[in-house]
Amino acid sequence: MVKNTNDFNEIDILKKSLEQLESPWEFQGNEKSVKVETSIIEDVNYNFLGVINDFYFIESLDKLEEFEKQDSDIIITLERISNHHNFLLFLKYFYQTELKNYLDYLININPKTKEISLNFYAFKNVSEVWNFLLSKSIIDKYPLKLLVLIELYKNLLNSNEDKESTDIVFSDEYTVSNINNNLSQFESQYDLKKYFKIIASLTFIIDSITTSLNILIKNVQTSLLLFYKNKSNSKHAYSIFRELSSIESTVSTFEDKIRTEELCTFYKKKVNCLASASYNNEKFIAINGLDTDSINTDNKYEKIIRIIQELAKPAEFKSIQITDEVKYYLDPTIEIEYTRNNITYKMFKNYKKNYNNQANVNHKKISDENKDNIFNDKNRMFTCCERKLIDNLIEESTENEYPNIELIITMEPCPLCNRTIEFLKRENKLELKIRHSEKNSNLPIDIIKEYDDFAIEILNSEQQKKKSD
Numbered sequence: 001m002v003k004n005t006n007d008f009n010e011i012d013i014l015k016k017s018l019e020q021l022e023s024p025w026e027f028q029g030n031e032k033s034v035k036v037e038t039s040i041i042e043d044v045n046y047n048f049l050g051v052i053n054d055f056y057f058i059e060s061l062d063k064l065e066e067f068e069k070q071d072s073d074i075i076i077t078l079e080r081i082s083n084h085h086n087f088l089l090f091l092k093y094f095y096q097t098e099l100k101n102y103l104d105y106l107i108n109i110n111p112k113t114k115e116i117s118l119n120f121y122a123f124k125n126v127s128e129v130w131n132f133l134l135s136k137s138i139i140d141k142y143p144l145k146l147l148v149l150i151e152l153y154k155n156l157l158n159s160n161e162d163k164e165s166t167d168i169v170f171s172d173e174y175t176v177s178n179i180n181n182n183l184s185q186f187e188s189q190y191d192l193k194k195y196f197k198i199i200a201s202l203t204f205i206i207d208s209i210t211t212s213l214n215i216l217i218k219n220v221q222t223s224l225l226l227f228y229k230n231k232s233n234s235k236h237a238y239s240i241f242r243e244l245s246s247i248e249s250t251v252s253t254f255e256d257k258i259r260t261e262e263l264c265t266f267y268k269k270k271v272n273c274l275a276s277a278s279y280n281n282e283k284f285i286a287i288n289g290l291d292t293d294s295i296n297t298d299n300k301y302e303k304i305i306r307i308i309q310e311l312a313k314p315a316e317f318k319s320i321q322i323t324d325e326v327k328y329y330l331d332p333t334i335e336i337e338y339t340r341n342n343i344t345y346k347m348f349k350n351y352k353k354n355y356n357n358q359a360n361v362n363h364k365k366i367s368d369e370n371k372d373n374i375f376n377d378k379n380r381m382f383t384c385c386e387r388k389l390i391d392n393l394i395e396e397s398t399e400n401e402y403p404n405i406e407l408i409i410t411m412e413p414c415p416l417c418n419r420t421i422e423f424l425k426r427e428n429k430l431e432l433k434i435r436h437s438e439k440n441s442n443l444p445i446d447i448i449k450e451y452d453d454f455a456i457e458i459l460n461s462e463q464q465k466k467k468s469d
């Protein structure tokens, strides 16, 4: 495979770095580390990194003693570490996806290209650096972007290494002047061969940045899994997070500039994704959305569950998917003419099936595609992880008395789930112990109103059906 001319050697070096970027990510589990293919990580439909981040939060919360689970200081600390973990995953994800683009461009560059131009102008501040990297620019900018990316990460990670004086060393001014100094060493134009030589000579830095990020991520994951042991030893356990927080505050200033869909999904998707429940000495786990029919066509859901199960070992989690019995409760203040105050997922699906031939069609017949759109928008009425768990466990319980269930969720239950929880409490059916972070989801009132109207529409059609039977 090794070719003889110098040109090809350099391209081979770049190809090797690119190959490295395609290698699986490793996640630290309770017993061992687990490899995850980049194809799963990069699939925006699954928000894998969000799910996995939630898993670490839930796992570390679950391990705490009963009284600790109710201590808001402990929960907040845990939440902070979990946010750092998410942030580090974001840093690695961003670094790798950008690098792939740039290296791929260079490896496949038109061989007739004679010159590469950099045209570097000094940055005024760190935001400008991020802005430049995040901007959707023409590929001509890739050669410069590649150098900027390497410089930025080198600085972020170096400042992290200097443990004694993080606050002094790490500042926007310091970082940006460092980046400017190093980049101004480059000429504004290179012939292609020369540019390749420069980049090839930087590949050891490119690779070592990935290694450093991996070590940081592994450390945070270990700290989350061992949090139940180390929480009292705050100085030791939290030192790395303090250092990272300075990077995070810098990056949070460019948050609104994250435009691309993949990055947005990953960085901003702050809905709770994961819930676990204990009941009768068994553990159950459910993921938001995910297992709905429309996207569960390629077994990715099973793959993600298997990864979580591997990480959790020796603990065993049974995965719970959406069932026909998951319920959507109406707002209790709504006056309805029926004894029923909820609809099941089964009713929802039936309504969809018969949408065009209801007895009381008060809507126009619509195409299958439009029908899918209407119902996909409403899936959220049923896909909350905690509701899947609650309705499933109640359904599974053969006893008349409902068991005590402990729910661990990444966020406060949403208003829709709260209706179920309140209803069960009122009926004295179930005393739920719920543990969650301080985060809450923000489900707009007008969307909830839309869901309620839709549920009433379904109740009406059921009533019509009964009459005509």
Ligand SMILES: [Zn+2]
Pocket: 384, 385, 386, 387, 413, 414, 415, 416, 417, 418
């Ligand atoms: Zn919910």
